Amino acid sequence: MELTAEQAAIRDTVREVATEEIRPTAAEADRTETFPEDVWETLADLDLTALTVPEEYDGFDADRLTYAIVNEAVAYGSLAVATALSVHALATSCIAEFGSEDLREQWLPDMATGQPVGAFALSEPDAGSNPAEMSTIARLEGDEYVLDGEKQWITNGQRSGVLVVFARTDPDDEGSVTQFLVPKDADGLSVGTPEEKLGLRASDTTSLSFDGVRIPAENRLTEEGRGLAAALSILTGGRVGIAAQSVGLAQAALDEAVDYAGEREQFDQPIADIQTIRHKLAEMQTTVRAGRLLTHDAARRMERGEDARMAASMAKYFASEGAMDVTNEAVQIHGGAGYVESDIERFYRDAKVTTIYEGTTQIQKTTIARELLDG
Template identity: 70%
Template sequence: MTGVRVGSALTAEQAAIKELVHEFAVEEVRPGAQAADADEEFPEDVWDGLAELDLTGLTVPEEYGGFDADRTTYAIVNEELAYGQLAVATALSVHSLATSCIAEFGSEALKEEYLPEMAEGRPVGMFCLSEPEAGSNPAEMSTTAERDGDEYVLNGQKQWITNGQRGDVAIVFAKTDGDDPSSITQFLVPADTEGFEVGKKEEKLGLRASDTVGITFDDCRIPAENRLTEEGKGLSAAFRILTGGRIGIAAQAVGLAQAAFDEAKEYAGEREQFDQSIDQIQSVRHKFSEMATKIEASRLLVREACRQAEAGEDNTVAASMAKYFASDAAMFVTNEAVQIHGGYGYMSEFDVERMYRDAKITEIYEGTTEIQKKIIARELL
């Protein structure tokens, strides 16, 4: 693990967790990353390893067997797992979104039923907000949940659902009053519910080891007790959870960028041209200066967003700034890493090729770059 690593000091516990997860990422995640990407299969053995480290309970309260991580620890885990493979970090972050929703909004009965097992890794969680015609503006969603006695009947379609094929329990957002956006409500829906239909796995540019699908609800009946928020409180709940999620994505972008930097640094020290290693060529050295600066600036933005959250401050702007800047930095750094590798960087046998493809999604999921800029401007102006 290289890089200058400037920034706020970690506690002894946070530093130990960082070292532990980094070691796991290097020894258990990275070795199989290329094969998982090529085969488009999620490495379940890695997931089992995360469970053994108690990381699948990252956002589960201790009383339900979870890790109950503070915001900085959550970011550290995301950064270091993305250092190994972004698809693994993404799967865990979405699972953590689901457990966060249950922990914050679920009844005591739902918490007791789901959180202890989810903390142990199964069932795997999903987060179902986006739709084919409602991505950046979830208020336009068309999925409905109609009350029928002691049940709700869900109809509609969700899109781009991470853990969609391997997941067991979904957090679903739907309108309880026709097309009224003020009626959006949050529900817990087990994947084995009749009418819960999983679509084909999407073929993607990057993040290919992560299963991404569409999910259709066809007269999908769930008990009324599975409603997580009051009717009409679902969208505000989603935004609150996603603010924390954006810190995780920003941290993932930092980890991915750091991995690409380290790969390029090692390669540049070994590759010789013009009778010298290419890390002695000034134009290449300048690339490393820019890459390192963007990585460290991104890491500082993430840490500041975490600090504000832990201090009870409104970190909406800080989280959006971190997500916007870090994802942009990940694209820049992975691009430069490929360039430093030259022709080899374009070959799939080198990790930087996968990292370059993976980096793009950090500018899109959990709020595009354009949405982050909109949030920042709205709060500032």
């Protein structure tokens, strides 16, 4: 199924912004490990920070396929920027879907404008890929919850103004995971030192500590014990977003490799005339195209209300591993020029994280096998 005229126009507009405004900032942002806030303002001006905010709260309210298209196009410019945007969108999704009317009215219109930035605090130092093992606790005391615990690998950890936090309401019950909205300026909440990472270095990634953080009971987003199911539901859409970003990153690497192969000469001919290079590019093109089709299929299934867990996991698994393959081959085609500081080597470093966050490749395979074999 082809894109609608509106979807194609959105894709082309965001791709142009990614090429002309996002990509030129990426090298410096990576080198200095700072997020390009001017780019964030550009995304806000395009209403992209409102992607998952309903229209009644001044949002874009994008359908699932449009959401995927935007994620791919932004990642074409910078995966770090696309990651920040998708996490902000996860936070607004949670508030829109699970928050009370008062919480939605209080937070969503401003978040639609890009400020405050949202963060999604699920991962913990010892919980890994099993959020049921989380140890952050939220105790109900009168009309407040008191949060204690540690979160790790939090995108937008420093720059965010509001957090969606997952915590147990009963320390002895792994089924008591609940979702809460926590303002970033809450007393007792502290932000750790930014992580020094292999790639995605412009992304703001930190730990968070909760030491007696008090929030109103009304800031509970889900019923007690319903937070994990809510998280898994939201993460299905998140995996489609990461699949789309993986495709965007791979497409950027492929385009650079095609251009370089046409310009670089060896043995008195462009290397694009050498069969080995031609076959590499053919494989790369096929990988990018297949990843995009899987991603769009998962997005359309979600939009139709189908159970898209397996489709989302297949898209995320294939597209993220595909991004690793394509960026690796792009480095190889560039030779020494791809190994020194450049867009190509950054693409290669950035690609690895797509096989890890929002569920590792192994978690995706487990999900696919479960849906396939266990029903």
